[in-house]
Amino acid sequence: MIPITIALSKGRIFDDTAPLLKAAGIVALEDPETSRKLILATTRDTVRLIIVRASDVPTYVQYGAADMGIAGKDVLLEHGGAGLYQPLDLNIARCRMMVAVRDEFDYDSAVRRGARLRVATKYLHTAREHFAEKGMHVDLIKLYGSMELAPLVGLADAIVDLVSSGNTLRANQLKAVEEIVPISARLVINQAALKLKRETIQPMLEAFSAASMQRGASQEVTEVAHQ
Ligand code: ATP
Numbered sequence: 255m256i257p258i259t260i261a262l263s264k265g266r267i268f269d270d271t272a273p274l275l276k277a278a279g280i281v282a283l284e285d286p287e288t289s290r291k292l293i294l295a296t297t298r299d300t301v302r303l304i305i306v307r308a309s310d311v312p313t314y315v316q317y318g319a320a321d322m323g324i325a326g327k328d329v330l331l332e333h334g335g336a337g338l339y340q341p342l343d344l345n346i347a348r349c350r351m352m353v354a355v356r357d358e359f360d361y362d363s364a365v366r367r368g369a370r371l372r373v374a375t376k377y378l379h380t381a382r383e384h385f386a387e388k389g390m391h392v393d394l395i396k397l398y399g400s401m402e403l404a405p406l407v408g409l410a411d412a413i414v415d416l417v418s419s420g421n422t423l424r425a426n427q428l429k430a431v432e433e434i435v436p437i438s439a440r441l442v443i444n445q446a447a448l449k450l451k452r453e454t455i456q457p458m459l460e461a462f463s464a465a466s467m468q469r470g471a472s473q474e475v476t477e478v479a480h481q
């Protein structure tokens with residue numbers, strides 16, 4: 255069998271992906287949270303995992319250093335998706351990309367007045383497109399993390415960030431005012447690898463698809479049950 259390299263990030267993506275990998279018969283031989291190794295062997299000797307920054311996953315796959323990977327839609331929108339085949343929404347790491355402001359900030363009125371807002375974000379590309387579509391003029395400020403701080407200390411009027419429960423926003427007296435796009439993690443495959451290694455990749459794709467559909471279905475059931 256042709257060897258396959260899968261690029262993953264630690265934390266949320268790895269935790270949510272492990273059950274899907276398991277359904278495809280792939281279990282890491284070491285825990286990436288405790289191991290210092292960046293290349294992990296798995297229970298399938300033809301499959302190895304590489305552990306990279308979440309935002310670097312598309313780059314490793316684009317250049318073929320990994321055959322496939324799992325990346326959030328947020329990261330894929332910023333990367334642009336060149337050289338990547340994106341066959342499957344895995345329905346994991348779900349959240350929303352949103353505009354947020356300080357609790358007392360009247361965003362709607364600022365938009366109506368055509369105010370020029372300063373917006374801090376890690377997601378420059380997505381933010382630029384969003385405000386351009388709304389016909390709003392914004393000054394974007396690139397940050398690498400802890401965006402919630404920016405409006406609190408006067409760096410920005412608004413932020414564009416990922417929101418799931420909203421707890422981090424609330425803890426910092428911020429409120430979400432606009433949804434930009436729903437986010438979930440996707441399987442990405444190097445376009446050349448898919449052609450050259452289809453025999454190995456296709457069955458894995460099917461196993462991921464079946465496992466994520468099951469997961470999607472059970473999520474729907476629990477959501478309905480909680481209503
Ligand atoms: P790094 O820590 O390397 O800067 P990161 O903060 O983007 O990267 P994670 O926090 O592990 O890394 O996020 C990985 C991916 O998980 C994101 O790209 C996004 O798709 C998804 N994600 C981020 N925050 C949430 C959240 N609150 N709920 C659900 N999914 C999320």
Ligand code: MG
Nearest residue numbers: 265308399400
């Ligand atoms: Mg993070």
